[in-house]
Amino acid sequence: MEISYYEILEITQNADKESIKKAYRKLALKYHPDRNQGDKEAEDKFKLINEAYEVLSDDEKRAIYDRYGKDALRSRAGGSAGFGDFEDIRDIFTSFFGEGFGGRKSRQKNNEDKFSADFVVGLNLSFKEAVFGCTKEIDFIYKNSCKTCSGSGAKDGKMQTCPKCQGRGQIVMKQSFLSFAQTCPDCNGSGSCASDKCPQCKGLGYEELKDRVELKVPEGVDSGMNLRVNEKGNITKNGIRGDLFVKIHAEEDETFIRDDEDIYIEFPVFFTQAILGQSVKVPTIRGEATLNLPKGAKDGQRFVLENEGVKSVRSSHIGRQIVQIAIKFPNSLNDEQTKLLEQLSESFGIKDGMHHEQKGLFDKIATWFKGG
Ligand SMILES: [Zn+2]
Ligand SMILES: [Zn+2]
Structure with missing residues (x-):
């Protein structure tokens, strides 16, 4: 018998959203890979916790899971992207704890590598591209560890004590009467550097190469989200290629104001339409919708149009459009x-x-x- 998602999060079947969130936070912090480096068991546990949370925090997925089990979620046609398909589980994580914790480097920089295997590139999208999804070609430059010097940057692998910091890895900076220690910029804190620079990479320890990916941006992405492209990151000394993370920046629109999956719009209504409670056509992101005003609608009153918002990137849920009316009076009369x-x-x-x-x-x- 498989362990249920409830058991993974150590909660009961009827736990409410808040308890699920709390349980997830607690466990995710405990098993986060950055805190358990090299611990395979913790890593697996962390993945399971995220998988469980992804399902149980989503009402629709939770209902399907409760009724039909895990397999029903997998086989759902046209459903969400699936676990870890491209969507970084850490994305959920950072939205909980902020950028400061955990960070993007799911593969920690090995001390012997001069760079980390994963890296982030930015991608600007128009409002529409983010809302409806698109395909983008992304050109980027990645690092490939130099084979001649095994990434050390030193000719024949010969190293010497860093002359700048005398091997301490730190240097003391003075600014007026303050002084503080800083990582040595010449040796990056390692305390040693190349006796002679590797002729192949000129001491860098890596070469920079161009690459290109065609990225399918799913419907509903928003600024700050990261999409993972597997094995398009940097190649480290051990020959393993990391992942590329594409950080989305979505532009704003003049008419539609987006708040996650909801869309806000201010819509002018002529005073006679408001008094008479007429039906008006309002623009939506997909075209138009009919808004039936009540008799005597007030200036600034808000109306909700269900399912006229943005489709969620994580589920099939569609947001709302909130229409705030602004009552207009004629400037002149005949x-x-x-x-x-x-x-x-x-x-x-x-x-x-x-x-x-x-x-x-x-x-x-x-x-x-x-x-x-
Ligand atoms: Zn140094
Ligand atoms: Zn080299």
Whole structure:
């Protein structure tokens, strides 16, 4: 019998969202690879925790899992991208703990390597490209550890004590009356450097190569998300190629304001439409939708159009469009309109330049004057 996602997160079947989140945070911190370097068991556990959280934190996936089990989620046609397909599980992680913890380097920089196997490139997308997905060609430069010097940068592998820091790996910087230790820039803190530079890589320890990927950006990505492209990162000394992370920056739109999966729009409504409670057509990211205004809709009132927002990148959920109306009055009136509005005004009982609500207020104040 397989361990259930609930057991993995050490919670009960009826745990609410908040408890799931709490349990995930606790366990993810405990088993995070950056805290358990080289511990295969912790790494596997970390993956399972993320898998469990991805399912249980999503109402729809959780319902499917509860009813039909894990296999139903895997076989779901046209469903989400699947576990670890391209989506960095750390993405979920950093959204919890911020950029500072965990970081992007899922493969930690080996001390003997001058660079890490994974690296990040930025990708700018238009509002539409991010909302609907797209295919992008990305040109980038990656590092390939120099074979001639095994990545050391030293000719014939000969190293000497770093002359800048005398092998301490740190140098003391002085700024006015303050002094502080800093990692030696010449040896990167290792304390040793090449006696002579490797002629192949000129002492760098690596060569820089061009590469290109065609990236399928899924529907619903947003700024700050990272997409993982397997084995397109740097090649380290051991010959293993890391992963490339593509960090999304999505542009904003003039009309539609995006908040995760929800879209906000301010929509002008003519005062007669608001008073009469007419149906109006409003633009949506996919075209248009009908908004049935209630009679006497107020300026600034918000209306929700379900399923008119952005599709979630992690599930099949579609967000809402929130329409905030701004009531508009005419800037000028022609003779006919003036006449009609005067008639309308009269029909509302406005006499001697006064409406009954205004009159009521004057009556109140009259007693107030007397009393004073
Ligand atoms: Zn040094
Ligand atoms: Zn070299």
